[in-house]
Amino acid sequence: MKYSFPEHFWWGSASSALQTEGTREGQTTWDYWFDREPNRFHNGVGPQQTSTFYQHWKTDIQLLKQLNHNSFRTSISWARLIPDGIGEVNPQAVDFYNQVIDELIEQGITPFITLFHFDMPMAMQEIGGWENRDVVEAYARYAQICFELFGDRVLHWFTFNEPIVPVEGGYLYDFHYPNVVDFRRAATVAYHTVLAHALAVRAYRAGHYAGEIGIVLNLTPSYPRSQNPADVKAAHIADLMFNRSFLDPVLRGEYPADLVTLLKSYDQLPACKPEDSALIAEGKIDLLGVNYYQPRRVKCRDSAVNPQAPFMPEWFFDNYEMPGRKMNPYRGWEIYEPGIYDILVNLRDNYGNTRCFISENGMGVENEQRFIENGQINDQYRIDFISGHLTWLHKGISEGCNCLGYHMWTFIDNWSWCNAYKNRYGFIQLDLDTQQRTVKKSGEWFAATSLNNSFDK
Numbered sequence: 001m002k003y004s005f006p007e008h009f010w011w012g013s014a015s016s017a018l019q020t021e022g023t024r025e026g027q028t029t030w031d032y033w034f035d036r037e038p039n040r041f042h043n044g045v046g047p048q049q050t051s052t053f054y055q056h057w058k059t060d061i062q063l064l065k066q067l068n069h070n071s072f073r074t075s076i077s078w079a080r081l082i083p084d085g086i087g088e089v090n091p092q093a094v095d096f097y098n099q100v101i102d103e104l105i106e107q108g109i110t111p112f113i114t115l116f117h118f119d120m121p122m123a124m125q126e127i128g129g130w131e132n133r134d135v136v137e138a139y140a141r142y143a144q145i146c147f148e149l150f151g152d153r154v155l156h157w158f159t160f161n162e163p164i165v166p167v168e169g170g171y172l173y174d175f176h177y178p179n180v181v182d183f184r185r186a187a188t189v190a191y192h193t194v195l196a197h198a199l200a201v202r203a204y205r206a207g208h209y210a211g212e213i214g215i216v217l218n219l220t221p222s223y224p225r226s227q228n229p230a231d232v233k234a235a236h237i238a239d240l241m242f243n244r245s246f247l248d249p250v251l252r253g254e255y256p257a258d259l260v261t262l263l264k265s266y267d268q269l270p271a272c273k274p275e276d277s278a279l280i281a282e283g284k285i286d287l288l289g290v291n292y293y294q295p296r297r298v299k300c301r302d303s304a305v306n307p308q309a310p311f312m313p314e315w316f317f318d319n320y321e322m323p324g325r326k327m328n329p330y331r332g333w334e335i336y337e338p339g340i341y342d343i344l345v346n347l348r349d350n351y352g353n354t355r356c357f358i359s360e361n362g363m364g365v366e367n368e369q370r371f372i373e374n375g376q377i378n379d380q381y382r383i384d385f386i387s388g389h390l391t392w393l394h395k396g397i398s399e400g401c402n403c404l405g406y407h408m409w410t411f412i413d414n415w416s417w418c419n420a421y422k423n424r425y426g427f428i429q430l431d432l433d434t435q436q437r438t439v440k441k442s443g444e445w446f447a448a449t450s451l452n453n454s455f456d457k
């Protein structure tokens, strides 16, 4: 069967500054953490060992073109642009981002730009990071500077990439710096991130720029083990905590009442100011990026909560391993293609069919060298992964969902946070030692799909 996509569908991929650029002046939390605890990073490989986009941006953009991208998302590094977070703008950074943006446009590739992709300037973390409202103000200033510098040419802005991840990693589950485990502080970080988002949206609207502004959220549909009311309730609470804690403020301009009631009953609400709610209402977006990797399956808890243990989302559910689930064993994530359709239908039916696109989807695989045939990685599993998801995305569109594009994670194999180079995601293989780039079979498949605006399956 032939799957065709609407005219002007966005085909491309996503990456981020910290994971690709290398060579940076301003220090981020990642640089600081790596210096102190290199053992936390796979094989002791840190955030300076990247795919060297800072040097190779021009030839990399040629590769994007070769892959028939019509759009590409990356992020601006706050720490590169304003090394101490709040002071002087670094003119070399301005030159660099201007060159990248201009070259993308020159090559017919629409730039999508994220303002914050997990890379907090260390100077900002030193004063408390997102727990401090001064950092919220500093971010708003940074956002405004970016709009003024690049807003004449960048028409698709994203305030944050997956803002729940620094909350989970840094303040609940110990996989990002500052490795705090404290729900109330996590809730404060999440809340202040929403305020920072809303201030950036306000600044963008006030500047009357020609483009649009949105956010990228990782949505994990919450599936209950069964229809037993206890399981359904568990899935509902997981959905409130992990999806609707950001989805509702940015699309409806307010938090879900039952989330607020729940957190209040456990004394976990952040400190709010009276003027916050009007600001949050102003943060409604034009375009939602959806990152989808895996579903979340839950059941009601089997055991009582230990009252001495820190308050956690898991007080309300257990994770559920569905028998027969399909796994990506390298990343430990379930592969569930219909999830992409369920997300789109939810946005259609419950969020006014907001304009959206898939901003990340991908499959990280270990030791891809074993699949080399005639010098090229034959990653048929990745082609199956993409086409499987695109089939469900196509069904969503045919049923009226307002999905405008599909971006893969990622373009060239890149540095992946604590996993460094363990799992490779790229359309293009990176030889870390020589920095040589070689297109994988999936890259050729994607180039053809984008060119034809369709694929056969």
Ligand code: BGP
Residues within 6 Å of the ligand: 016, 019, 161, 162, 165, 218, 291, 331, 360, 364, 409, 415, 416, 417, 419, 423
């Ligand atoms: C997303 C992030 C990306 C990327 C991707 C792959 O959550 O936005 O930055 O890293 O996940 O995940 P990982 O690198 O953890 O394997």
